[in-house]
Every structure is written in structure tokens, then in C-alpha cells.
Amino acid sequence: MNSRNTSAHSRLIEEFKASFLKDLRSYFRYPAWVVGEFLSTPLWFFFFALGVTLFVPVASATTSSGPATPGFSYFFFGFVFIILFSTSVWGVGQSVRNEQESGTLEQFFLAPANRATLILGRWARIFITDSLIIGYVTVLLYLLGGTAVALLNPTLFLLSVGLYELSLIGFGLFMAGLTMRIKAYNSVGNLIFFGYMIFTGSLFPITVLPQPIRYISMLIPFTYLNDLMRHAALGTSMILPETLEYVVAILAAVGMLIFGFVAFNKIEQEARVKGSIATS
Numbered sequence: 001m002n003s004r005n006t007s008a009h010s011r012l013i014e015e016f017k018a019s020f021l022k023d024l025r026s027y028f029r030y031p032a033w034v035v036g037e038f039l040s041t042p043l044w045f046f047f048f049a050l051g052v053t054l055f056v057p058v059a060s061a062t063t064s065s066g067p068a069t070p071g072f073s074y075f076f077f078g079f080v081f082i083i084l085f086s087t088s089v090w091g092v093g094q095s096v097r098n099e100q101e102s103g104t105l106e107q108f109f110l111a112p113a114n115r116a117t118l119i120l121g122r123w124a125r126i127f128i129t130d131s132l133i134i135g136y137v138t139v140l141l142y143l144l145g146g147t148a149v150a151l152l153n154p155t156l157f158l159l160s161v162g163l164y165e166l167s168l169i170g171f172g173l174f175m176a177g178l179t180m181r182i183k184a185y186n187s188v189g190n191l192i193f194f195g196y197m198i199f200t201g202s203l204f205p206i207t208v209l210p211q212p213i214r215y216i217s218m219l220i221p222f223t224y225l226n227d228l229m230r231h232a233a234l235g236t237s238m239i240l241p242e243t244l245e246y247v248v249a250i251l252a253a254v255g256m257l258i259f260g261f262v263a264f265n266k267i268e269q270e271a272r273v274k275g276s277i278a279t280s
Helices: 003-026 031-053 071-102 105-110 115-145 154-178 185-199 212-216 222-236 240-272
Strands: 057-062 069-070
Touching: 003 031, 003 115, 031 071, 031 115, 071 154, 071 185, 071 222, 105 115, 115 154, 115 240, 154 185, 154 222, 154 240, 185 212, 222 240
Parallel strands: none
Antiparallel strands: 057 069
16 A cells, blocks of 8 residues: 555545535524525525426426426426536635635635645535535425425436536536636626526426527537436436437536646646736
């Protein structure tokens, strides 16, 4: 066993743990924010879900097994995708911007620790919070309407969620680096967030989009990850042949993870050279 590598791995784990606990303590420092998050997120879901229930046809998605999938279930998993995606844009990326504006980002990056593990600690805390909110809403749906959320293939769903989270980590690191490049982060973040909802099939099948716009959707990795998760949960038909979509989803997740790490390190090095890390 290589003790030097073991020591390096142990240090990374300790750094990640310290970053996670730091963010957890900061999060619970403001109880009103915690309560507000757990109340407001389900409220906006039920607000839009009411419209879906009233105006969306009962059969809104074709399934591979034949029967159609209720529009409400389709919308629910869109809600799940959007909450998890917001981790990258408003969780990881925005946290770096907040550090930058408060004047603590420079100390954050001068710490004798791997910057990626510091950011991943933030991601881990938000992932746990989001999972609790999703579980909370799922239970509420069952208690209020007696409706259990469909999950036809739990194993495939968990595997697809794992791939999705790998891609979100990579994209989150890219967004974190982007905060050191641009000042109008909120504007860019909004464009990316709403673009995700429109082009990736998160709330509706991409087949309803005009043909030219559909080509844009087919170029976005998240489109296939959303499609795979929804297929695992609801049995909806897949964009690509099944085996090919598995391959594309795996390559998309791993590729985005690698891209995120490379992009973040490159942007950080350039910011150090230019002395622009702490510039807001």
C-alpha cells in the first residue's frame, strides 16, 4: 500500500467533511431561512401542479409499455429535476459569488486545502436538503390525495440519479469557476436555468418543440439524463434506442464531471495570475 497516496486520500476526505460541516452550520444559523425553504419550495410546486391537474390532458406522455403516463406524474419528476439542477446554478455557483461579494473568497482560496473539495462540501449539504424536500413533497402528495409516486424500476432510477448527480457536480464546478470570470452572474444563471427547463424536456417531452429547436435539445447532455430518469420511473419511451441512451447518459455524466474539474482549475489558475479572485 502506498502510504503517501493513502495520506492524500485521507486528507481529501477530511477536507470534504470539514467543508460539509461548515456549510451545515452556516445553513442552520438562520432558522427562518430553513423553514422558508421547506415551505416555499413545496408551495410553488403545488401552485403549478394545480394548473397541470386542471388543464393538462390525462394522457400526456407515451410509455414503452403501452398506456399513457398521467401529466401530473410527468410534471412531478420535472419538479425533481429542476430542484436538483438548481444545486449547480444557485447552490454551488452562487455560493462562490456570495463569498466573493462578502470579501471572504480570497481567504477561501488561500486555505491549504483542495478548492474542489471545499465546493463539493457545499454541494453535499444542498443535495441532502433537496432530497429531504423532495421526500417531504412526495409524502404530502400521498397524504393529501392518496397518490403514490410511480417508480417502475427503482434500481435503474437510482443509477440514473447517480449519473445525473455526477453531471451536476461537474456543471456546478464550471458555474463556480464562472463566478470568477463574469460579474453579471445572476443574469447568466437565470438564462441557463430557464434554458434548462425549456430545452431539456424537464417539464414536457422535447417532441412538442418545433423541429429546429429540438436539435438544440439533442445537443444538451441533460436531455438524455432527464429522459433516462423519467423512463426508469414512469416507463416513458426513450429518445434514443435503449442501449444507445445508456451509453450516451454515461458518457454525458462522466464527460461533464471531467469538464467541470478541468474548467474550474483552469479558470482558478487564470484568476490567480490576474489577481482577480476577490474581484466582485
